[in-house]
Amino acid sequence: MPRVSQLYFKTAVIFLIVGIGMGLNMAISQDHSVIGAHAHCNLLGWVTMALFGGYHALNPRKAERRIAIIQYCVYTAGVTLMVPSLYLMLLGNAAMEPIVGIASVITLVGVLLFAFIIFSSEETVVTPRAQPYR
Numbered sequence: 001m002p003r004v005s006q007l008y009f010k011t012a013v014i015f016l017i018v019g020i021g022m023g024l025n026m027a028i029s030q031d032h033s034v035i036g037a038h039a040h041c042n043l044l045g046w047v048t049m050a051l052f053g054g055y056h057a058l059n060p061r062k063a064e065r066r067i068a069i070i071q072y073c074v075y076t077a078g079v080t081l082m083v084p085s086l087y088l089m090l091l092g093n094a095a096m097e098p099i100v101g102i103a104s105v106i107t108l109v110g111v112l113l114f115a116f117i118i119f120s121s122e123e124t125v126v127t128p129r130a131q132p133y134r
């Protein structure tokens with residue numbers, strides 16, 4: 001599996017663990033006020049990251065491009081900033097609102113970069129692997 005796919009799945013499963021933690025905490029406490037942070041942690045984190053990682057696993061030539069790792073860094077930074085700031089905002093910390101806004105825009109940029117990867121052609125300059133000895 002390409003390195004960017006490995007990174008995406010490792011990051012995604014951390015968001016799933018955190019997201020389920022929030023879900024269980026909501027269920028146990030019967031306080032559902034952080035529903036938005038739980039939903040977006042699971043959907044932008046676990047589900048979307050796993051889709052991105054799966055796409056790269058199916059398109060390994062695209063996964064070797066520099067843009068793939070740049071897209072991973074931008075998208076992951078956006079979601080990693082968005083989930084805790086949204087969580088704190090939903091708990092009543094209004095000062096987090098601009099951070100949630102900035103994080104959402106960074107996440108959107110990550111998605112736009114992914115759209116660029118999807119629409120770009122498969123052709124890429126890849127260093128050929130050495131032929132194995134027979």
Ligand code: HEM
Nearest residue numbers: 019020022023024025026027032035038039042043046047
């Ligand atoms: C053991 C794991 C989980 C627990 C205990 C849990 C718990 C909860 C709870 C208590 C709510 C609030 C329901 C309400 O107030 O109406 C909720 C909402 C939600 N959960 Fe989870 N959840 C879990 C896993 C997941 C996963 C894995 C996903 C997505 C992949 C997910 C997606 C959502 C979404 C989208 C909502 C919002 C639904 C709406 O807007 O009505 N949850 N969850």
Ligand code: HEM
Nearest residue numbers: 034035036037039040043044047048082103104105107108
């Ligand atoms: C940067 C990207 C995104 C932003 C800024 C955003 C923003 C929002 C906002 C403002 C709400 C309403 C929350 C409320 O009523 O309290 C919402 C709800 C929701 N969004 Fe998103 N969203 C984004 C991406 C996504 C994606 C990619 C998915 C699915 C894959 C998704 C799934 C949902 C769901 C299921 C709800 C209802 C759950 C809830 O009550 O919080 N969102 N979103």
